[in-house]
Amino acid sequence: MPGTEIERLIQLLARLPGLGPxxxxxxxxxxxxxxxxxxxxxxxxxxxxxxAIRVCPVCGNLDVTAPCAIxxxxxxxxxxxxxxxxxxxxxALERTAAFAGRxxxxxxxxxxxxxxxxxxxxxxxxAGRAADPAVTEIILATSATVExxxxxxxxxxxxxxxxxxxxxxAHGVPVGGELDYLDDGTISAALKARRSI
Amino acid sequence: xxxxxxGAGKTNLLEALSLLVPGRGLRRARLTEISRRxxxxxxxxxxxxxxxxxxxxxxxxFEIGTGLxxxxxxxxxxxRRTVRIDGETxxxxxxxxxxxxxxxLTPDMQRLFTDGSSGRRRFLDRLxxxxxxxxxGRISAYERANRERARLLRxxxxARRAADPAWATALExxxxxxxxxxxxxxxxxxRRLNPACAAGIGPFPAAGLAIDGTVESWLDxxxxxxxxxxxxxxxxxxxxxxxxxxxxxxxxxRSDLAVTHLGRGLPAAQCSTGEQKAVxxxxxxxxxxxxxADTGSVPLLLLDEIAAHLDGARREALFAExxxxxxxxxxxxxxxxxxxxxxxxxAYFTIEDARIVGASIETGTMLQGAFS
Numbered sequence: 001m002p003g004t005e006i007e008r009l010i011q012l013l014a015r016l017p018g019l020g021p022x023x024x025x026x027x028x029x030x031x032x033x034x035x036x037x038x039x040x041x042x043x044x045x046x047x048x049x050x051x052a053i054r055v056c057p058v059c060g061n062l063d064v065t066a067p068c069a070i071x072x073x074x075x076x077x078x079x080x081x082x083x084x085x086x087x088x089x090x091x092a093l094e095r096t097a098a099f100a101g102r103x104x105x106x107x108x109x110x111x112x113x114x115x116x117x118x119x120x121x122x123x124x125x126x127a128g129r130a131a132d133p134a135v136t137e138i139i140l141a142t143s144a145t146v147e148x149x150x151x152x153x154x155x156x157x158x159x160x161x162x163x164x165x166x167x168x169x170a171h172g173v174p175v176g177g178e179l180d181y182l183d184d185g186t187i188s189a190a191l192k193a194r195r196s197i
Numbered sequence: 198x199x200x201x202x203x204g205a206g207k208t209n210l211l212e213a214l215s216l217l218v219p220g221r222g223l224r225r226a227r228l229t230e231i232s233r234r235x236x237x238x239x240x241x242x243x244x245x246x247x248x249x250x251x252x253x254x255x256x257x258x259f260e261i262g263t264g265l266x267x268x269x270x271x272x273x274x275x276x277r278r279t280v281r282i283d284g285e286t287x288x289x290x291x292x293x294x295x296x297x298x299x300x301x302l303t304p305d306m307q308r309l310f311t312d313g314s315s316g317r318r319r320f321l322d323r324l325x326x327x328x329x330x331x332x333x334g335r336i337s338a339y340e341r342a343n344r345e346r347a348r349l350l351r352x353x354x355x356a357r358r359a360a361d362p363a364w365a366t367a368l369e370x371x372x373x374x375x376x377x378x379x380x381x382x383x384x385x386x387x388r389r390l391n392p393a394c395a396a397g398i399g400p401f402p403a404a405g406l407a408i409d410g411t412v413e414s415w416l417d418x419x420x421x422x423x424x425x426x427x428x429x430x431x432x433x434x435x436x437x438x439x440x441x442x443x444x445x446x447x448x449x450x451r452s453d454l455a456v457t458h459l460g461r462g463l464p465a466a467q468c469s470t471g472e473q474k475a476v477x478x479x480x481x482x483x484x485x486x487x488x489x490a491d492t493g494s495v496p497l498l499l500l501d502e503i504a505a506h507l508d509g510a511r512r513e514a515l516f517a518e519x520x521x522x523x524x525x526x527x528x529x530x531x532x533x534x535x536x537x538x539x540x541x542x543x544a545y546f547t548i549e550d551a552r553i554v555g556a557s558i559e560t561g562t563m564l565q566g567a568f569s
Contacts, residue, residue, distance in 0.1 A: 020267050020268040022267060110364060110367070112349040113345055113348050117361070117364075118361065118364065146338045146341050146342055146345075146371055149371055150345070150364075154364050154366075157362075157367065183295075183330065183331045
């Protein structure tokens, strides 16, 4: 039977997404075997992260400064705001280096079944930002899932009064996709969202 | 052909195969109910389980693994079924519909025409899956939005206030879009299936199928985009009633399948038990035949206790049709003599106490594994 410290480590690791009790035990043993090279640096990194990381009061991004580096970057267009569900989605967009505006992280999706309503998401702060005349376009980049679409639709309704242009990411044929292999839903979404070239 | 005494585990194997397509399988069991039970267990203890299969289709062989993993078993009724295709975890069960189609007939379905509409709706949607793999995903998205909206309306009613209109509108938009797509797919299936069913198959009766559904009927006289708007408006105006009813009072989740025995000119529900079963077989075979003509592949047929209630002529005709389709059919029965017309065209397995105790061909390790 593992000692209390090890047991506690395993229990905490098992709460990480993607890890069950079995993989948590394996990860704990792996860490303990590499005490100097992995366990201690990880403990220090965790403690430093807990100390330093802030939630940006403007956009909801995570950074060591508040407001975050993106919100304070003068080279970014303050007129464009891209709305995402989670920080992971913001990172995905940043990896593309294709967007030079700013972000707004909602912090999840609406779900009545899970008891997550508009007041639990950063929607009021978004409405506040959208009211700024300098903002010209809000891009909704929520996922193409039922929850993502519902949330996107909700945000669009809420922003209708601000008079700002609201757009959403295109749904359709993926880059490198062959029509023959796409499902009907994707093809009809692509047809609806067609554009002139 | 799987034969053996009652309780030997014949239907169990068919149920495992039925989990290779989206949904809850042929018993409609919860994931935790499929778990193996041992008398000495704590009644709340849930074991993980899995079904593994290697399938061959037009584009080559592939492997499916699906079940309840250890994390899922620990989380109880909130668990979701894990699906792996060729070892890669799929995003959801809908991915199965792209790969496999299966249709089944079980003794329970003898009451299909006399019981409530939900069984007939599921039967109809399963017929659609065989042609339109996206249908499963559409139904789960629609049902999720409907449940979300029901909860939103109920919570609002309990707090004696109106539901957030922007939120309700957003959910109704999803319901309208997916709901009309569901209705259109059902209509399209019937348009194609009805001529095949009306022809009848050998001694199996000709059948006529119709959908009794509001959204489906709107599609008869207006284009889909207009019907979407109409359904959206209907949902928006019935929020109070829907909140009280615990879900939308109109929509494709309320539609019913009406089946007529054309030879007798009677609704199927008014025919004898044997005739009802024959009508069901007729529809399933017509669907399999249509899919074979359409895609070149035939769905897996899982026919539980199929020989009961069918007379000799119909049994022979069923076996002949399965041969003609080139379908892989898994049939169970307690009496092997009823399957004599199959002769050497079938592989026979004798099952006792959840084990294969006799086989007419050499059994593969996978099939043995399913029982050990």
